[in-house]
Amino acid sequence: xxxxxxxxLRHELIGLGGVVERNWYLVKRYAWWELTFFFWTVANTxxxxxxxxxxxxxxxxxxxxxxxxxLLIGAVIWAYLGIIFEILTETVAWExxxxxxxxxxxxxxxxxxxxxxxxxxxxxxxxxxAGLLFAAVALLFGPTISPHSSCWRWRPSRSWASG
Numbered sequence: 001x002x003x004x005x006x007x008x009l010r011h012e013l014i015g016l017g018g019v020v021e022r023n024w025y026l027v028k029r030y031a032w033w034e035l036t037f038f039f040w041t042v043a044n045t046x047x048x049x050x051x052x053x054x055x056x057x058x059x060x061x062x063x064x065x066x067x068x069x070x071l072l073i074g075a076v077i078w079a080y081l082g083i084i085f086e087i088l089t090e091t092v093a094w095e096x097x098x099x100x101x102x103x104x105x106x107x108x109x110x111x112x113x114x115x116x117x118x119x120x121x122x123x124x125x126x127x128x129x130a131g132l133l134f135a136a137v138a139l140l141f142g143p144t145i146s147p148h149s150s151c152w153r154w155r156p157s158r159s160w161a162s163g
Contacts, residue, residue, distance in 0.1 A: 015109030019117025020124075023087075026094070027125065038129065041079050045137050048075040068141055072134065080130040087122035091115075 027034055052067040107114070 012109065012113050015107070015113050016117045016120070018107075018109075019114055020121045023118065023121040023125075026098075038132070041129075041133055042136050045072070045075040045079060045133060046140065048072075049137060049141055072137055072141065075137075076130050076134045079133055080126045083126045083129055084122045087125065088115075088118060091118050 049068055049071045052062075052064050052071055055062050055067060056064050
């Protein structure tokens with residue numbers, strides 16, 4: 001690599017790190033809102049996981065632990081994808097609301113670097129948030145999650161075509 005290419009790459013990586021750092025500062029600034037939305041997500045996830053308890057109450061014979069685990073994993077993945085899409089789609093609206101859209105677009109970094117920085121932050125923030133969400137709801141419901149559980153084994157599903 002030439003010296004010019006290395007300098008340009010270093011400049012772009014510093015800009016990428018700046019975008020991630022700026023988003024972290026925004027999360028810290030609005031920490032009480034983040035906590036409020038996290039509790040809302042926990043409540044939403046709990047309503048999904050409560051379906052397992054409700055199915056058993058209707059008299060259906062089902063492994064409640066397995067159903068609870070499957071619903072919990074599905075709800076956490078849904079919340080993870082939701083926060084990623086929220087952060088990425090609200091990028092411009094967030095900048096407008098903060099009153100920094102002009103400064104962001106005048107920053108000496110390219111648009112792809114800005115979007116990649118937002119993407120890296122969204123993924124990292126989503127992973128941390130999903131881990132906390134899983135732990136919080138798992139503590140409330142107490143599903144037994146072990147590698148030997150039947151919910152981890154692949155079972156071929158019945159196809160609609162096979163009748």
